[in-house]
Amino acid sequence: MRRDTGLIIALDExxxxxxxxxxxxxxxxxxxxxxxxxxxxxxxxxxxxxxxEISDVICDLKVADIPNTVRLIVKEAVSRRASGxxxxxxxxxxxxxxxxxxxxxxxxxxxxxMSHPGGEMFTAPHAEEMAEMGVRCGVAGFIAPAxxxxxxxxxxxxxxxxxxxxxxxxxxxxxxxSAISAGADYVIVGRxxxxxxxxxxxxxxxxxxxxxxx
Numbered sequence: 001m002r003r004d005t006g007l008i009i010a011l012d013e014x015x016x017x018x019x020x021x022x023x024x025x026x027x028x029x030x031x032x033x034x035x036x037x038x039x040x041x042x043x044x045x046x047x048x049x050x051x052x053e054i055s056d057v058i059c060d061l062k063v064a065d066i067p068n069t070v071r072l073i074v075k076e077a078v079s080r081r082a083s084g085x086x087x088x089x090x091x092x093x094x095x096x097x098x099x100x101x102x103x104x105x106x107x108x109x110x111x112x113x114m115s116h117p118g119g120e121m122f123t124a125p126h127a128e129e130m131a132e133m134g135v136r137c138g139v140a141g142f143i144a145p146a147x148x149x150x151x152x153x154x155x156x157x158x159x160x161x162x163x164x165x166x167x168x169x170x171x172x173x174x175x176x177x178s179a180i181s182a183g184a185d186y187v188i189v190g191r192x193x194x195x196x197x198x199x200x201x202x203x204x205x206x207x208x209x210x211x212x213x214x
Contacts, residue, residue, distance in 0.1 A: 001056045001083055001107065001163075002031050005207040006180060006214050008058065008165065009199075010034045010190030011051075016043035022199045023054045029203040032056040032083065034188055045080055052081035058165075062111060064088035067098035074102040084109055086143060089130035090123065096137040107140035107163075112155050115145035115168030127151060131158040141165060141185070146174030149182035156183030169206070171195075176206055180213040 009030045013019035016039070023033050033055045039047055040059075051057045059077040063070050063085065070087065077085050084107040087099045099108045112127040112134070113119050123130075131142055131154075141163030144155040152166055166184035168174035170192030179187050189206055196202035 006186050006210050007207045008032045008034050008186050008188045009193050010188050011194055012036050012038050012190050014038050014042040022194045025200040026203040027054050029207050032058050034058040034060050036060040048080035048082050056083040058084040060086045062086055062088055064091050067095045070095045071098045071102040074099050078106045093133055100138045109141045109143055110134040110139045111143040113145050113151055115147045115172055131155045146179035147172055149178045152182040152184050176210045177213050180210045
């Protein structure tokens, strides 16, 4: 995945036509498009392939299952040309290793901590442990919350030069430049871009904001 702007769009639209329109409009500005279950369930899994023709695609499936099921899910996403897959780390080392193995040349990003307030209940207390496990398992990077920059710093201290992707910018209250300054490589922005009257302009504005911190 390139790192030209440090911006990833979380495209949580449920209308495939609108999602593709937004993706094309921001493709020159974002480094990747992250799609989640709402779009995949509404448009069908081939939307992964369609999006991959526009930009790198990260499938935010937050896979959390036994190793065999993890393997099957990751392989299906990658077969449709996903460049990366997001998985939960709390399922343990065997499942995480299976995800990395199944991904082949695609990248696995492990969730260390969720960005919403509830993320402080269960994922945050174990974020460092999950980051350490992710390093052992060979993941490409981690998900750490832009809503709590201090937690990005904690994960960065363990992750070394692995990638950190930070969701929660915009509607959830996270600040893009603060996340990058804390050690994130990319910020993930959803509603503030795809919900804007002019998504391309909104994306350019955020990219301009974080450029001095890259």
